[in-house]
Amino acid sequence: MKQARLKNVIANMEKAGLNQIIVSDPLSIYYLTGISISPGERLFALLVKNDGSAKLFNNYLFPLEEQEGLSIVYHSDGEDAVGMLAQAVSGGLIGIDKFWPSKFLLQLMEKRSGIKPVLGSAPVDNARMYKDAEEIELMRAASRMNDAVIDEALKNVNTYTTEKQMSGVIADLFMKHGADNAASQLVCYGASCSEPHHESSGVKLQKGDSIIFDIFATKQHYWCDMTRTVFFGSVSDEQRKVYEIVKAANLAGIAAVRPGVPLKDIDRAARKVIEDAGYGKFFTHRLGHGIGLDVHEPPDCSGVSEAVAKPGMCFSIEPGVYIPGKFGVRTEDLVAVTEDGVLVLNSYSKELRVI
Ligand SMILES: [Mn+2]
Structure with a gap:
């Protein structure tokens, strides 16, 4: 015991x-x-x-x-x-x-x-909501695996691989990098990116598409979960603008995390960036979810959450903007609340990238 x-x-x-x-x-x-x-x-x-x-x-x-x-x-x-x-x-x-x-x-x-x-x-x-030191180490190790997997996945982007095939490529990469198991991964190309929970399909990549990789697996029983959005071939002015807004919202959310802050205020801090930029109605979901032994567990990080940040809590910060029929951007990191602030578990770059 x-x-x-x-x-x-x-x-x-x-x-x-x-x-x-x-x-x-x-x-x-x-x-x-x-x-x-x-x-x-x-x-x-x-x-x-x-x-x-x-x-x-x-x-x-x-x-x-x-x-x-x-x-x-x-x-x-x-x-x-x-x-x-x-x-x-x-x-x-x-x-x-x-x-x-x-x-x-x-x-x-x-x-x-x-x-x-x-x-x-x-x-x-x-x-379970307050991870002990042993659990935080395992969460970090899982997120390190995720950093390695996204890095390798981005080298495999090409016009021949459908969303569904890319989802399989990433699942294989997770196994290669030490995952316990890896279910199907969320990969969206172009207009599919405007559906936050799009199911990866037979769609192929086209120049100018946004690509969302929302990838997750367990390592030694603990989950990682990260989302990165990149652009294929070129990026339009609107895509660039939205990308930077979502990135700023992600950073504002992370910056708001410290002990004593209600999670609904963290949701607000990120959402305000998107609202102030005029895209509020396109951010259609909560900011984040708790994570640990389960991929979604308490605490809830939304506008109606009653949770208050305390050391050991781990949750996602994943703002998104979804422009129907055109494209979408989401940027997701996992954070752990520390004694005096925040530890970001993922470290993969969030600079805008055209592949
Ligand atoms: Mn997530």
Whole structure:
């Protein structure tokens, strides 16, 4: 067990008035135990109590090493796994992970009378929101990988490679540079860049296109996520203007990050640059999202966020301007809030580039 993390979770449980929680998100179980498995449809749940005990309910299919502070209760297929869990649960309130399938929760409610399940993800989610030194190092390593991948990807830009093929090229580059795995990558050419979540297609590159690379993968379980926009063959005056506005918004967002600043003010600082330049209606999404073991996790960095920057928080700063049917620009970096300011996890250049 990662005891310091468990301690934070238990402190959060106390604040929430919970004596026990069931953690089922495999990422949260990894966070607390260092155990990483994909349980599929089988029961995999960690029962944490405020006395510091932790019991992991796990199928024999996934043999685990013993570790201090964790007891493992195995079941085999066909055994009453939820019944075993029900015996270990105390009466009264029980916090339930937001991802726990209802097929397990409903069984637990049948098998264990006298419990009152409530949504109980916050104690772990709030602990995960503040990365410890070990996690910050892993986040930096993942972003270093991303810097290396974008550098190599830009050398592979040509008119023969479709968006979809380029997405595959980048996934391969991630594997070459040490990613755990790399799903399909977001690559947009020309007018496709005006759709923030465009799905890479068979479109080929043409002179004058903007190209958005929004690329992400995990390394040692932690995510990187970076977006760079470049231009192919030539850049128009309007493209150049928009590029510089988005870059200035990205820098203004980063400059606003320090402990004590509400995340909605960071969104505002970046958005104001784009609004003042007259492109406000073309910046159609929030400024950023928290990131760590999951690619999107708390805190939210938007105009309605209630989060306040505190050391250890990691999130993206990714303003964009999307001109329908023409082109788009997005520039994304990851930041970590430090004791006295901000650490930018990506370091790849943001100078305007025509390839
Ligand atoms: Mn992102």
